[in-house]
Amino acid sequence: MPKVLISDKMDPKAAEIFRARGVEVDEITGKTKEELIAIIGQYDGLAIRSATKVVKEVLDAATNLKVVGRAGIGVDNVDIPAASAKGVVVMNTPFGNSITTAEHAIALMFALARQLPEADTSTQAGKWEKNRFMGVELTNKVLGLIGAGNIGSIVADRALGLKMKVVAYDPFLTPERAVEMGIEKVALDELLARADFITLHTPLTDQTRNILSAENLAKAKKGVRIINCARGGLIDEAALKAALDSGHVAGAALDVFVEEPAKASPLFGTPNFISTPHLGASTSEAQVNVAIQVAEQMADYLVAGGITNALNVPSLSAEEAPKLRPYMALAEKLGGLVGQLESDHIRGVSIETEGAAAELNAKPIIAAVLAGLMRVYSDTVNMVNAPFLAKERGLDVREVRHDREADYHTLLRVTIKLEDGSERSVAGTLFSNSEPRLVELFGIKMEADLDGEMLYVVNQDAPGFIGRIGSTLGEAGVNIATFHLGRRSHGPGGEAALLLSVDGPVPEPVLWNVCNLPGVNKVKALKF
Numbered sequence: 118m119p120k121v122l123i124s125d126k127m128d129p130k131a132a133e134i135f136r137a138r139g140v141e142v143d144e145i146t147g148k149t150k151e152e153l154i155a156i157i158g159q160y161d162g163l164a165i166r167s168a169t170k171v172v173k174e175v176l177d178a179a180t181n182l183k184v185v186g187r188a189g190i191g192v193d194n195v196d197i198p199a200a201s202a203k204g205v206v207v208m209n210t211p212f213g214n215s216i217t218t219a220e221h222a223i224a225l226m227f228a229l230a231r232q233l234p235e236a237d238t239s240t241q242a243g244k245w246e247k248n249r250f251m252g253v254e255l256t257n258k259v260l261g262l263i264g265a266g267n268i269g270s271i272v273a274d275r276a277l278g279l280k281m282k283v284v285a286y287d288p289f290l291t292p293e294r295a296v297e298m299g300i301e302k303v304a305l306d307e308l309l310a311r312a313d314f315i316t317l318h319t320p321l322t323d324q325t326r327n328i329l330s331a332e333n334l335a336k337a338k339k340g341v342r343i344i345n346c347a348r349g350g351l352i353d354e355a356a357l358k359a360a361l362d363s364g365h366v367a368g369a370a371l372d373v374f375v376e377e378p379a380k381a382s383p384l385f386g387t388p389n390f391i392s393t394p395h396l397g398a399s400t401s402e403a404q405v406n407v408a409i410q411v412a413e414q415m416a417d418y419l420v421a422g423g424i425t426n427a428l429n430v431p432s433l434s435a436e437e438a439p440k441l442r443p444y445m446a447l448a449e450k451l452g453g454l455v456g457q458l459e460s461d462h463i464r465g466v467s468i469e470t471e472g473a474a475a476e477l478n479a480k481p482i483i484a485a486v487l488a489g490l491m492r493v494y495s496d497t498v499n500m501v502n503a504p505f506l507a508k509e510r511g512l513d514v515r516e517v518r519h520d521r522e523a524d525y526h527t528l529l530r531v532t533i534k535l536e537d538g539s540e541r542s543v544a545g546t547l548f549s550n551s552e553p554r555l556v557e558l559f560g561i562k563m564e565a566d567l568d569g570e571m572l573y574v575v576n577q578d579a580p581g582f583i584g585r586i587g588s589t590l591g592e593a594g595v596n597i598a599t600f601h602l603g604r605r606s607h608g609p610g611g612e613a614a615l616l617l618s619v620d621g622p623v624p625e626p627v628l629w630n631v632c633n634l635p636g637v638n639k640v641k642a643l644k645f
Contacts (some may be wrong), residue, residue: 119183119419120159124148125166127188128408139417154178157282161546162186162415163359165194165399173199184208188407192292192428201429207424208414211502212267216397221273221397222316222346225370227608229314229342230255232368234391239436253313253365256280261312264319265290265346266509272316273300284308287319287510288461289491292536294511309336314344320495321348324460330354333420334366342368347398358383361390372397374562420574428435428499437478444474444529445500446486447545450567451531452489454555455543458573465513465534473527475518483516486531525556558614563603565616572623577636578604578613581584586615595619612638 122142123131127144135142143353145156152171157163157179159180164186165171168601171185176199184196185508187209200207207361228234231252239246260276262269265287283300286308295302300506305328308315315337329352341514343366354375360366361384370391374382377395384390398407417423424430448468468483487503491504507514513534532542545567555565572590576582583602591595604613623631623642632640 118636119161119460121161121162121164121415121565123164123417124153124169125164126164126168126187127164127411128405130405131164131188131408132290132411134409135416138413138418138419138420140419150175159183162416162419163578164188166202167191167194169194169534171195172202173622175206176200176203179205180210184415186210188299188411189214194624197429199388206418206424206430207428208411208418208424209408209427209428210343210410210414214400214403214409215268217400217403218346218397219268219275220400221372221393222268222272222318222344225372225391225393226255226260226314226316226342226344226504228391229370232389235389255314257282258313259284259311261315262286262300262310263305263308263315263317263351265295265302266318266506268347269316269318270298270509272318273298274440280316284311288494289463289507289510289512291464291511291513297352297511305333306336309333312338312341314342316344317347317351319347319351321350321492322492324493326350327353329357331359334360335404339365342366342370346371349375355383358387361387383642386620412458426502431502437481441477441481443547443553444477444482444527445550447486447490447529447547448482449500450553451529451543451545451555452486453492453645454489454558454567454643455531455533455541456490456493458540458559458641459533459535462536463490463512463533464536465515465536466507467515467517467530467532468516468528469519469528469532471521471523471528471530472525474529475520479516479518482529483514487514490531490533528556530557535550535617542644543565555616558603558616561603561605561612561614563601563614563616565601566618567645568600568618569598569645570619570621570622571640571645572615572617572631573639573643574615574617574631575639576615576634577638578609578611579636580605580609582634582636584615586631588624589630589634590617590619590627593624593630595623595627 118141121135123144126146132142132144153175161181162184166188173196184206190209190211192209195207197207227614232250236250259282260286265285277284278298284303285300286305289303292302331353334356340353357369368389372393375397414425468486484503487507488498488500491498491503491506526544530544532540534540541559545553545555547553555567598620599618601616605611628640
């Protein structure tokens with residue numbers, strides 16, 4: 118009989134589900150790291166909330182551990198690389214608190230609109246300042262959603278019920294899905310210019326960090342009110358304070374902060390600012406939901422081998438795994454490449470297989486492409502949840518198999534379709550049946566390994582360019598590890614592309630220097 122330890126306080130229904138599914142369970146909470154290390158070796162599963170830290174030392178002592186289940190979405194307290202190295206599946210419950218978080222965002226929107234916290238404080242102080250608190254109606258106002266996934270779509274539904282107009286910025290939201298939701302898809306700049314209220318529902322990634330920067334806040338409509346129940350770091354807090362002080366932003370409500378617990382913030386004490394201590398998931402219903410879900414998922418895995426909402430392993434049978442792993446690695450790299458280069462306005466994606474690849478189970482390959490493609494916008498996307506996220510946003514995903522002779526014994530092609538009808542395509546193969554290799558980039562023949570930090574440059578093919586870019590990087594202390602070059606035409610003078618592997622991240626000022634070189638059309642830093 119499998120044995121599970123519940124190490125954080127959790128709703129009793131979790132233990133009931135484990136026992137009903139034939140899993141032995143102990144509920145031992147409040148243990149220190151050393152105490153947990155002393156007992157973890159006897160357990161097959163570990164069910165946690167946020168208090169237990171599943172660090173490498175704990176995993177090293179967990180000689181029988183097969184799965185860690187987090188009742189909630191955040192897994193910052195789990196060393197996922199160490200768990201993967203130990204063969205431990207890490208699961209979370211990303212949808213158990215969606216309604217609760219969406220409702221908290223709506224509640225903060227009402228609080229901002231009617232100045233409820235200030236009015237409460239004033240009234241309880243005996244002031245009765247009725248004329249001081251002149252609010253605004255939500256009816257007929259424009260709500261701007263930054264992120265239209267699971268939680269964002271719930272917020273949109275509630276806002277439409279309040280007779281608000283909803284516009285959304287989400288690169289993976291298709292126009293068809295937007296129509297289905299009853300909202301309008303717009304570019305970020307248009308959202309900023311039109312929205313009376315802005316609410317954020319996107320993960321924190323390199324692309325979304327400070328998405329409401331000082332520059333973007335300045336583009337926002339004067340008098341806008343801003344709500345963030347998603348992740349700290351999406352808003353430049355110092356810039357937000359300045360915008361509140363100037364009156365350009367009429368009000369802001371944050372449930373999340375860059376530093377948590379937020380004991381001090383430049384925003385504290387600012388007029389028209391509301392704060393709550395990360396309460397988005399804090400309802401009794403949400404706590405029950407995530408406890409039930411984590412118990413069901415872990416029990417399914419321990420008893421029947423089913424994998425749901427795993428962060429570090431795809432759904433894959435033991436027989437298929439050895440053949441599919443190198444193809445999945447290639448697929449994820451190709452998806453990551455096209456996702457980093459063309460991350461906005463994607464309407465659909467086509468995954469084509471030729472040769473040996475066409476004979477394999479395509480689902481894990483497709484999932485790997487989608488995981489790579491969408492990772493630029495989500496820190497929790499993986500080969501298990503990527504297809505769901507793509508479907509949620511209305512992304513058209515197609516599989517094409519080719520039974521034909523080709524230049525390579527096996528080939529995988531990923532083509533994205535943009536909203537303007539244009540298409541961009543990348544292709545790759547396996548060398549020695551195991552080594553992923555790019556062979557075509559947006560119509561340009563080019564062989565390259567996709568690994569580590571890279572630099573993508575599009576330029577006009579002209580003598581001396583390679584020397585100029587080499588000198589520019591060299592003078593900045595950036596070492597080039599490998600250099601891959603291709604050009605669209607057979608003769609000189611046309612468009613060319615470079616993929617350079619470098620030994621570390623390229624600083625922003627260096628990217629600008631490269632961008633300003635004569636003949637350069639586009640520069641993009643990549644990471645694999």
